[in-house]
Amino acid sequence: MAWFRKIRRVLDLVLEGLLAIVMGVLVIDVTWQVFTRFVLSNPSSWTEELATYLMIWVGLLGASVALRRGAHLGIDYFVSHLSPRKRAATEVFVFAIVAAFSIAVLCVGGWLLVRKVTELGQTSAALRVEMGYVYLALPISGFFLTFYSVEFLIERLIVVVKGLPEEAEATG
Numbered sequence: 700m701a702w703f704r705k706i707r708r709v710l711d712l713v714l715e716g717l718l719a720i721v722m723g724v725l726v727i728d729v730t731w732q733v734f735t736r737f738v739l740s741n742p743s744s745w746t747e748e749l750a751t752y753l754m755i756w757v758g759l760l761g762a763s764v765a766l767r768r769g770a771h772l773g774i775d776y777f778v779s780h781l782s783p784r785k786r787a788a789t790e791v792f793v794f795a796i797v798a799a800f801s802i803a804v805l806c807v808g809g810w811l812l813v814r815k816v817t818e819l820g821q822t823s824a825a826l827r828v829e830m831g832y833v834y835l836a837l838p839i840s841g842f843f844l845t846f847y848s849v850e851f852l853i854e855r856l857i858v859v860v861k862g863l864p865e866e867a868e869a870t871g
Contacts, residue, residue, distance in 0.1 A: 707850070711767065714843055718760045725753040745825040752823070752833045759805075759840035766797070767847045787858035794852035798845050805841025813838060 732746035765771045778789055817831035 707846075710843070710846065714760060714763055714767075718757065718764060721753055721756045721760065725750060725757060728753065748823055748825040752826075752828075755833060756836045759836045760843070763840050763843035763847065766844055784859060784862060787855045790855045791852060791859055794848045794855060797848040798852060801841045801844035801848060805837050806845060809834065809837025809841055 728746050728749050732743055732750065735746070736742040762771075778786055781789065813831045813834045816834055817829065821830040822828060823830060823833070
């Protein structure tokens with residue numbers, strides 16, 4: 700499993716690096732928008748559109764990072780009162796649902812959307828960028844969400860099947 704940890708570490712770095720770059724560009728973009736609007740009194744015509752597209756990327760990639768870190772919001776009042784084995788079984792169900800949604804909607808549906816929009820040659824109004832690049836955030840985040848949810852699903856399945864001690868349940 701050392702090879703898997705290396706692959707996951709590389710994927711984590713790529714994902715977090717991409718997210719950091721997108722967030723940095725977003726900050727610069729919004730700063731420029733505020734500067735041109737309030738200081739120059741001549742708002743830039745493209746910064747709002749760019750900020751919208753960057754927010755799509757930040758939201759979807761950020762969801763992947765949050766899943767990896769176990770930082771998604773959740774109501775765990777009832778689950779926290781379950782035995783460790785039942786808690787793991789519940790998490791198996793949750794991660795299976797997350798993986799199924801990520802594959803069906805984000806990976807497959809997202810890829811079909813990217814392909815269709817690219818075939819149609821659809822471009823954005825202000826930036827004139829191909830919308831396929833904007834929608835590419837869907838299958839990319841879908842890949843990461845699927846990867847992490849399947850990883851956690853397997854970890855929880857091992858806990859359910861083998862009944863490992865509670866220390867083994869902590870997410871990596």
